[in-house]
Amino acid sequence: MSDALIRRLEIFAELSSADKAILAEATATSRPISARTDVSREGDARRDVFVLLSGIGCRYKIVAEGRRCIVAFVLPGDLCDIHAPILNRMDHTLATLSPCEMSVMPRSIVSHILEHHPMIVRALACSSMATESIQHEWLANLGGRNSPMRIGHLLCELYHRMEAVDLVERGQFSLPITQIDLADATGQTSVHVNRSIQRLRSERLITFAQGMLGILDLRRLERISDFQPDYLQLSRQVGTTSPD
Amino acid sequence: MSDALIRRLEIFAELSSADKAILAEATATSRPISARTDVSREGDARRDVFVLLSGIGCRYKIVAEGRRCIVAFVLPGDLCDIHAPILNRMDHTLATLSPCEMSVMPRSIVSHILEHHPMIVRALACSSMATESIQHEWLANLGGRNSPMRIGHLLCELYHRMEAVDLVERGQFSLPITQIDLADATGQTSVHVNRSIQRLRSERLITFAQGMLGILDLRRLERISDFQPDYLQLSRQVGTTSPD
DNA sequence: CGTAATCTTGAGTCCAATCAACCAATGTGG
DNA sequence: CCACATTGGTTGATTGGACTCAAGATTACG
Numbered sequence: 001m002s003d004a005l006i007r008r009l010e011i012f013a014e015l016s017s018a019d020k021a022i023l024a025e026a027t028a029t030s031r032p033i034s035a036r037t038d039v040s041r042e043g044d045a046r047r048d049v050f051v052l053l054s055g056i057g058c059r060y061k062i063v064a065e066g067r068r069c070i071v072a073f074v075l076p077g078d079l080c081d082i083h084a085p086i087l088n089r090m091d092h093t094l095a096t097l098s099p100c101e102m103s104v105m106p107r108s109i110v111s112h113i114l115e116h117h118p119m120i121v122r123a124l125a126c127s128s129m130a131t132e133s134i135q136h137e138w139l140a141n142l143g144g145r146n147s148p149m150r151i152g153h154l155l156c157e158l159y160h161r162m163e164a165v166d167l168v169e170r171g172q173f174s175l176p177i178t179q180i181d182l183a184d185a186t187g188q189t190s191v192h193v194n195r196s197i198q199r200l201r202s203e204r205l206i207t208f209a210q211g212m213l214g215i216l217d218l219r220r221l222e223r224i225s226d227f228q229p230d231y232l233q234l235s236r237q238v239g240t241t242s243p244d
Numbered sequence: 245m246s247d248a249l250i251r252r253l254e255i256f257a258e259l260s261s262a263d264k265a266i267l268a269e270a271t272a273t274s275r276p277i278s279a280r281t282d283v284s285r286e287g288d289a290r291r292d293v294f295v296l297l298s299g300i301g302c303r304y305k306i307v308a309e310g311r312r313c314i315v316a317f318v319l320p321g322d323l324c325d326i327h328a329p330i331l332n333r334m335d336h337t338l339a340t341l342s343p344c345e346m347s348v349m350p351r352s353i354v355s356h357i358l359e360h361h362p363m364i365v366r367a368l369a370c371s372s373m374a375t376e377s378i379q380h381e382w383l384a385n386l387g388g389r390n391s392p393m394r395i396g397h398l399l400c401e402l403y404h405r406m407e408a409v410d411l412v413e414r415g416q417f418s419l420p421i422t423q424i425d426l427a428d429a430t431g432q433t434s435v436h437v438n439r440s441i442q443r444l445r446s447e448r449l450i451t452f453a454q455g456m457l458g459i460l461d462l463r464r465l466e467r468i469s470d471f472q473p474d475y476l477q478l479s480r481q482v483g484t485t486s487p488d
Numbered sequence: 489c490g491t492a493a494t495c496t497t498g499a500g501t502c503c504a505a506t507c508a509a510c511c512a513a514t515g516t517g518g
Numbered sequence: 519c520c521a522c523a524t525t526g527g528t529t530g531a532t533t534g535g536a537c538t539c540a541a542g543a544t545t546a547c548g
Contacts, residue, residue, distance in 0.1 A: 143431030
């Protein structure tokens with residue numbers, strides 16, 4: 001289970017067996033968390049470093065009038081808030097959407113890694129730049145695209161991110177979230193999301209039922225959603241850049 | 245001029261005189277760049293590390309049908325792409341909006357800083373987390389707020405960020421950007437932005453003319469825009485957190 | 489098996505984009 | 519110095535898309 005993290009970081013840097021060992025150790029102890037629970041809340045002091053091992057989580061903020069805005073999805077292998085200890089307050093809430101398996105990394109191991117495992121640090125830096133890219137793309141999504149494109153684009157992103165940690169099988173993957181969640185992530189009403197999904201279904205681009213998402217025609221979905229996978233930075237980068 | 249960078253980083257960490265000296269050296273040579281020019285383009289290989297010394301820039305993406313989405317504003321003292329050398333492609337374009345003064349940091353100094361000036365590195369890490377917070381807030385802005393709130397919220401953010409580098413005088417600061425720019429940053433039409441600005445003006449909240457923005461009643465503007473300054477992480481943090 | 493969520497569909501309303509002028513300020517060349 | 523072009527801002531009329539409200543169907547779950 002814990003190998004999602006390793007698989008993810010290996011995209012960005014060549015990890016030694018010592019690197020992998022410490023990552024395995026750091027994520028050895030995990031605990032189950034039920035769906036729809038806040039793991040750490042906006043305003044809390046940042047403390048822990050989490051790794052999501054299975055399930056789907058999100059980061060959200062509450063704006064005026066109680067509206068919930070999802071600002072990111074957290075997928076298996078995602079490492080949350082590696083720099084948590086150095087900033088004082090969470091600006092958002094980290095929560096589960098489905099039942100999850102999470103691991104809390106002990107502070108001691110975190111600082112040990114930061115000091116003695118430069119390749120991991122490098123991979124983490126790349127990973128956080130990829131996160132930034134994703135956020136830019138989300139902004140472009142909300143600011144510049146219409147409803148079906150927003151949904152399509154988001155689904156493409158999730159597809160590729162799940163693919164990168166080997167969780168896609170025959171174009172399908174588990175996506176146990178509601179249309180309300182998709183609405184809050186794309187700045188729309190669930191009613192409106194529903195209609196767009198039905199449109200995508202009727203055009204034989206996706207299937208979405210019982211928490212499973214199927215992408216029927218990735219190329220076409222990407223095209224109509226203005227999706228360019230480059231921004232995810234998920235193509236292997238090992239050896240393609242010079243060390244600093 | 246170059247002290248905007250130092251002033252900014254000092255928010256996050258206590259810099260020694262050696263730290264400041266190397267920052268001053270790194271930003272010693274600057275060059276003027278005229279308004280509305282792309283500094284580095286989406287798709288380009290990342291190479292240089294920029295510091296904006298004066299003027300206003302932005303990061304933008306072009307989505308389908310040529311629409312421009314501004315995903316961030318770059319203010320004096322902002323350090324662009326410190327990790328540029330380790331990722332291969334720019335996911336967005338960095339451009340000037342007004343005439344700017346920019347400094348390109350030599351690679352050699354960058355790596356020297358990363359290796360020998362831990363407090364600067366720490367400040368940079370904090371700074372990039374603050375950037376992430378801003379992006380979350382922008383997502384909430386686009387996803388959850390109406391037009392006057394979006395504009396008001398953005399203006400509050402710019403006010404506080406300019407304040408942090410001492411560029412606000414008597415509630416006023418230079419903001420040489422167009423309503424079209426504001427539109428592209430808030431996912432609206434310039435026509436719609438115009439009406440919202442007029443609304444804010446008529447409620448005696450702001451003045452905005454000839455590239456100068458005046459905030460007439462910050463508290464009230466913050467209240468009606470659902471703005472909480474905490475997310476900017478601009479309150480001095482020196483000594484408030486334990487080192488890792 | 490029953491209750492609560494979630495999804496689906498329809499109808500009506502409203503807000504924001506679009507289209508289209510027009511104005512003011514600035515700059516340019518003759 | 520003035521005619522003209524350009525850019526940014528302002529205003530109104532129109533239209534379409536997204537939200538709201540509401541009710542029924544389906545699914546999930548204790």
